Amino acid sequence: MASSVERRVTPLQYALDLFVENAPVKTPIDAVVSSKDIGYQKNSVFARIIGLGLSARRFVDAAYFIVAQEPEISDTYEVSLNFFKWLMRYESHNKKHFSSVVRSVKSAMLEITSSPVVSVDAKGRLLEDRTDPSEADEQGRNDEDDTDLETIRDGFVAVGDDEGDWLELIGRVSVRNGRIRFRVPLELQRLIKDPENSYWTSLLVTSKFKLIYARAIYDHVLPEVPHERTDWISLDLIRSLPGKSWANFAEFKYFKRDYLEPAVRHINELSDIEIAYETRAGTPGSRKKDQIRFRLKRKEEASAADADMLASASLYLTLYKEFGLSDKQFALIRESRGTWTDARIEEAIEYVRWRIAKGDDIRRASSYLMKALAENYRVADADKQISLLQTQRVEKEAAKGEEQSARKGAVAASLAAAEAAADQRRQDEVRAAREYFTTAEKKTQEDLARRFVASSTIGQRAIERQGLKAADINECNILTWPGIAGIFASFVAAELRKAARKSA
Numbered sequence: 001m002a003s004s005v006e007r008r009v010t011p012l013q014y015a016l017d018l019f020v021e022n023a024p025v026k027t028p029i030d031a032v033v034s035s036k037d038i039g040y041q042k043n044s045v046f047a048r049i050i051g052l053g054l055s056a057r058r059f060v061d062a063a064y065f066i067v068a069q070e071p072e073i074s075d076t077y078e079v080s081l082n083f084f085k086w087l088m089r090y091e092s093h094n095k096k097h098f099s100s101v102v103r104s105v106k107s108a109m110l111e112i113t114s115s116p117v118v119s120v121d122a123k124g125r126l127l128e129d130r131t132d133p134s135e136a137d138e139q140g141r142n143d144e145d146d147t148d149l150e151t152i153r154d155g156f157v158a159v160g161d162d163e164g165d166w167l168e169l170i171g172r173v174s175v176r177n178g179r180i181r182f183r184v185p186l187e188l189q190r191l192i193k194d195p196e197n198s199y200w201t202s203l204l205v206t207s208k209f210k211l212i213y214a215r216a217i218y219d220h221v222l223p224e225v226p227h228e229r230t231d232w233i234s235l236d237l238i239r240s241l242p243g244k245s246w247a248n249f250a251e252f253k254y255f256k257r258d259y260l261e262p263a264v265r266h267i268n269e270l271s272d273i274e275i276a277y278e279t280r281a282g283t284p285g286s287r288k289k290d291q292i293r294f295r296l297k298r299k300e301e302a303s304a305a306d307a308d309m310l311a312s313a314s315l316y317l318t319l320y321k322e323f324g325l326s327d328k329q330f331a332l333i334r335e336s337r338g339t340w341t342d343a344r345i346e347e348a349i350e351y352v353r354w355r356i357a358k359g360d361d362i363r364r365a366s367s368y369l370m371k372a373l374a375e376n377y378r379v380a381d382a383d384k385q386i387s388l389l390q391t392q393r394v395e396k397e398a399a400k401g402e403e404q405s406a407r408k409g410a411v412a413a414s415l416a417a418a419e420a421a422a423d424q425r426r427q428d429e430v431r432a433a434r435e436y437f438t439t440a441e442k443k444t445q446e447d448l449a450r451r452f453v454a455s456s457t458i459g460q461r462a463i464e465r466q467g468l469k470a471a472d473i474n475e476c477n478i479l480t481w482p483g484i485a486g487i488f489a490s491f492v493a494a495e496l497r498k499a500a501r502k503s504a
Contacts (some may be wrong), residue, residue, distance in 0.1 A: 011038055019086050027257040029089050030207040039202040040068035041328050043191040044223040048109060051167070051243040054212045056104040057219070058088035060169055061206055067184050067192045078181040102173050110167045199223045200327030205272050213259045215265035225273055225296045232282060232291045234314035252289050273298050315342060318349060323366045332370065340373055350373040354379045354387065433493035439496035445475035452491050462487045
């Protein structure tokens with residue numbers, strides 16, 4: 001019964017418990033030390049959001065975290081305002097400022113489409129085709145939290161055709177009697193609750209960011225961490241991630257110094273990933289840096305929440321390295337720890353390894369492992385005994401085959417050695433015969449040449465292939481043609497063997 005209760009404990013309930021525990025001492029979420037993570041699977045489409053300030057991004061994270069915990073679609077969601085602010089690490093008591101954050105979030109929109117997406121500015125121009133900065137709109141304020149409506153419009157995610165669905169990130173928001181109630185469009189709820197193409201977002205990590213550029217870049221590149229690098233991205237897109245500011249039009253050396261480098265250092269210091277970048281001039285014939293690519297690596301300690309939920313570090317490494325479990329699959333294991341104990345996980349691992357050893361067609365080990373966990377697959381003792389006997393039989397047959405192969409190899413090697421030795425003897429005889437002919441008396445040379453031409457059928461054919469006649473060949477020129485000289489040397493060697501046998 002206890003396991004069934006534990007299984008119903010959601011990350012939202014755990015976050016609420018942490019809030020209640022830390023509220024008396026006023027410990028913010030970014031300072032919480034926890035053996036478990038607080039987060040949710042975020043659909044990759046939300047990485048396309050640009051133009052939000054730091055507090056606005058935290059507001060969206062807190063709201064979507066709450067939405068993600070409920071499997072069913074709901075018209076409204078309601079929690080304690082203090083708890084909501086704790087989730088978004090909002091420590092200010094300024095009601096006017098909090099209202100501006102809500103307005104920023106409500107002004108932002110997201111386009112949901114199946115077409116490839118690109119970013120456009122407030123006038124509908126593709127960011128990759130942005131005109132000269134002097135022709136752009138007047139620069140807006142560089143305020144991370146008070147982003148104006150036009151700045152938000154500059155952050156639309158658009159497509160290359162006229163079709164699409166533009167959705168508010170958050171619907172109606174109401175604050176009454178110390179509680180916050182909000183709505184989320186149904187289409188977005190479906191993406192939040194069942195994200196097929198997703199990545200893990202940790203509120204314990206995102207709440208630590210203090211630089212808006214660091215947070216914006218982190219959000220944008222996080223889905224690509226498994227691939228260890230991004231594609232080449234328009235530098236204008238990276239400039240405009242937090243919205244419109246001086247950074248959009250600054251010379252690259254100043255943008256790099258004042259925004260990009262501090263953001264990269266901030267991410268490497270505070271987040272769960274390490275990031276580096278390279279730039280290039282992507283326009284043919286131009287030396288202007290206009291494209292950027294990020295190299296990404298997850299820190300070893302970044303998976304502490306996944307590792308800590310398991311009693312064995314080696315078990316975590318097996319799941320992470322051998323089976324390559326994704327963030328989403330680790331999240332599912334976290335949610336099912338009431339039934340998926342370490343022992344159960346090890347049984348599933350043993351089962352999958354057993355199936356792989358049998359040669360079964362398993363396309364993806366991670367997916368099959370999750371299926372083994374869900375379906376409670378395990379290897380029976382009888383199956384282990386069968387596998388052992390089969391392995392012993394295979395090893396015995398393999399040893400027998402190796403022995404036969406070794407014998408055949410030895411015979412083949414012996415034959416090859418004998419053939420090589422015979423070939424070497426023939427070559428030595430031919431060389432010795434040629435030397436004998438060149439040093440012999442003239443009469444001996446005349447006699448050998450005459451007999452070769454008169455009696456050797458092979459010699460006559462060789463002479464004909466050279467376009468010659470027998471009368472054209474004598475002891476002085478018989479070695480001139482290589483095609484004749486080789487055959488003549490073999491003939492002389494045979495004559496020497498005959499003479500040796502007669503004299504023996």
